[in-house]
Amino acid sequence: MNLFEAIETRRSVRKYLKEAVPRAVMEKALQAALLAPNSSNLQPWEFYWVTSAEKKARLVTACLDQATAATAAELVVFVARTDTWRRNRKLILDVLHQRGNPAKQQLDYYQKIVPLFYTHGWLGVTGLLKRLVFPIVGWFRPVPRGPFSRTRLQGMLNKTVALACENFMLAITAQGYSTCPMEGFDEQRVKRILGLGREATITMVISVGKEDPAGIYGARLRLDPKLFVFEV
Ligand SMILES: Cc1cc2nc3c(=O)[nH]c(=O)nc-3n(C[C@H](O)[C@H](O)[C@H](O)COP(=O)(O)O)c2cc1C
Structure with missing residues (x-):
């Protein structure tokens, strides 16, 4: 799959099949995340691939029991740090x-x-x-x-971490699996699960798995590009 195919194929998947994601797929995508452009190359990110069954169950709850989290084979928490x-x-x-x-x-x-x-x-x-x-x-x-x-620094670092998130999601897509980025979570609880303090901001939690066709909520919907793209 080339880059444009990955961009076009990627959808937010809210329900996954009961199928494992190979470790190599996850590792490759995490490596891709590390190659994202980042502010001053200071790499202010941390990626927590939650594999402990106990932590994962708590993370699903912290993600407000969203189906995409509950049915995911894997969950990764993307964190921005102001202190590293x-x-x-x-x-x-x-x-x-x-x-x-x-x-x-x-x-x-x-x-x-x-x-x-x-x-x-x-x-x-x-x-x-x-x-x-x-x-x-x-x-x-x-x-x-x-x-x-x-607060402004956190905003700046979140930009960087969001780019890592996109690299990660496209890399998962390119390998035949799916993702859904989530900001619907209880940040305090997510931090508690990971033992993180006030220097950490949770940018996104990303679910990963094999797409269940029922997990795609309708055809892709984007508004008229004229509303967003300007040549000035
Ligand atoms: C920062 C961010 C947070 C999101 N949070 C959630 C979420 O908590 N739950 C969810 O189901 N989808 C979430 N989404 C997915 C969006 O709803 C989705 O990207 C959008 O509807 C466009 O659909 P598409 O990704 O299939 O193109 C989030 C997306 C982004 C970028």
Whole structure:
């Protein structure tokens, strides 16, 4: 299946057949997720493939008992983290040094620019300062308008993780299985199941399985492209 066939074939499946998904299929799709473009290459994601029967049962409940979760052969929780950037930055810098002669621009980017946007200071005070200073500078020249708060940072990281989700779903589709992304879940309960704290945001839970034809709710429905696509 080529990329366009995978994009056209992928549907959100709400009911699966009782058929296992081979481990190799899951592993290949998780690898594809890791290749998604991501903000500053800081890879702020974590993918929890829930294979423990006990955790899976609790996750189905946390996904509000949606049929797509209850009938899925596999469930993966896609998480965005606001706290792993320091570790990942160090690892990236190590690799850049191992590769030899990293450009000053690259080093400056990770050492100076990245912390500027990933830290908000005690009680968000630095973030508040940035929210005051950047718009003033912005009168005179283009400036980044955020993220200057934890919430905005979470939003930014969710963009990255959503791209990993799409890579994952297309990779599953290309291998003859189906998925359904879910945001209908109790985030607090999902986090509790995975032992995650406030630095984690659940971007999506994705169900995986062999499609039951009854699991597709009608023909694909998209509105007129003229409403959404503009050439300006
Ligand atoms: C972020 C996100 C969250 C979603 N959450 C749910 C969900 O909780 N339950 C569900 O059945 N479908 C969910 N969907 C699937 C959408 O309803 C589906 O993508 C949309 O209706 C278009 O259908 P298609 O995916 O078959 O093209 C979600 C999709 C996205 C992108």
